[in-house]
Amino acid sequence: MPDPAIKLSEVLAELDEKLTPQGKPKAFSVKFVLKSGELVYLHRAISSGAGKMNMKKHALRGFLPVNRHFEKTGHVYPVSIWHITEFNGKKVILK
Numbered sequence: 001m002p003d004p005a006i007k008l009s010e011v012l013a014e015l016d017e018k019l020t021p022q023g024k025p026k027a028f029s030v031k032f033v034l035k036s037g038e039l040v041y042l043h044r045a046i047s048s049g050a051g052k053m054n055m056k057k058h059a060l061r062g063f064l065p066v067n068r069h070f071e072k073t074g075h076v077y078p079v080s081i082w083h084i085t086e087f088n089g090k091k092v093i094l095k
Contacts, residue, residue, distance in 0.1 A: 006090040012081060015047050015061055025070050030063055031086035032079045040077065041086075044068065048076045 020026050031041045048064040059081045065074040084092050 004090045005093045006087055008081065008084070008092055008094055011084060011087045011092055012061075014087070018047055025066070027066065027070070028088050029086075030084060030088075032063070032077070033083045033085060034077070034079075039085075042074075042077075046070065 014026075014028070017026055025046045027044050027046055029041070029043050030045055031039065033039055042063055042065045044067065045063045045065050048062040060078050061081060061084075063077045063079060064072055065077075067073050086092060
């Protein structure tokens with residue numbers, strides 16, 4: 001059985017949905033590579049902005065690590081969409 005995969009376009013669509021139907025923040029797990037080459041895995045994160053930067057224009061998304069009560073547990077990571085390697089346990093593909 002092949003590894004589960006998700007298209008990058010589907011990931012971006014999910015990231016655009018900030019809240020669940022119940023009005024709570026939408027959490028997800030994500031793995032990505034920083035500019036430095038460091039691989040980062042966030043078990044639970046929510047989408048976040050990163051200051052006054054135009055995130056969509058620069059093909060970036062902000063990830064904020066949170067605990068199960070949605071309290072932040074770290075800082076916002078501005079990440080290039082091309083550096084997202086895994087989303088909710090699925091490998092991210094470009095197709």
